[in-house]
Amino acid sequence: MSATMKHLVRAAVTVGFMAAAAGAMANAELNKPAPAFAAVGADGKPVRLDAYKGKTVVLEWTNHECPYVKKHYESGNIPNLQKDAAGxxxxWLQVVSSAPGKQGNVDGATAQKLNASRKAAPAATVLDADGKIGKMYGAQTTPHMFIINPAGQLVYKGGIDSIATASKDDLAKAENYVTAALNAISAGKPVQKANTKPYGCSIKYG
Known part of the structure; x- marks a missing residue:
């Protein structure tokens, strides 16, 4: 085989791998119906997205070992957002897409204990160890936030706020994109910054 032919074969294999990776990771589209899912919650009860039709739904990808997640939980930022949203x-649904044996993977009992110790108040914690839900949404980081309006359309995806650090000192200075989006939805207005860059630890898919 000539050097040119070998180069073409290597290029084709590389493109094939890239295409396969792109196919495995979807990308939920804004202003389109949010991808439906059914899963098991940390409490063992089923969690179905379509059960919340008519309500605003927040999806929060999380990994309790990630420094960026710790920033938002140890400061009380995310627990406060969860409680305010519930009120x-x-x-508000947490989603754990860490694969077995990887950072952040938890069983249901551990997830519940973590939430209790952090005074967290999600409506449910979705266990997504096979990563199907995360890949369906194109979730990349922890935290990575998605918001679905009462009509079932995805209207926000991206970071929790505007300052991409693990420092709690930056919270007061940051623009909270999730709060802004929820306020807009509540007021019947379009979300102004609907697609922002997520930041945090990469999701530990299998």
Whole structure:
């Protein structure tokens, strides 16, 4: 085989791998119906997205060992957001897509203990150890946030706020994109910054 032919074969294999990777990781589209899913919650009960039709739903990808997640939980930022959302009738779902044996993977009992110790208040914690839900949404980081409006459309995806660090000192200075999006939805207005860059630890897919 000539050097040119070997180069072409290597290029084709590389493109094939890239295409396969792209196919495995979908990308949920804004202003389109949010991808439906059914899973098991940390409490052993089923969690179905379509059960929340008519409500605003927040999806929060999380990994309790990630420094960026710790920033938002240890400061009380995410627990406070969860409680505020619940008080307004918003359904907040944590999603754990860490694969077995990888950072952040937890069983249901551990997830519940973590939430209790951090005073977290999600409506449910979705266990997604096979990563199907995360890949369906194109979730990349922890945290990575997605918001679905009462009509079932995805209206926000991206970072939790505007300052991509693991420092709690930056919270007061940051623009909270999730709060802004929820306020817009509540007021019947379009989300102004609907697609922002997520930051945090990469999701530990299998």
């Amino acid at each position: 307004k009738g918003v359904v």
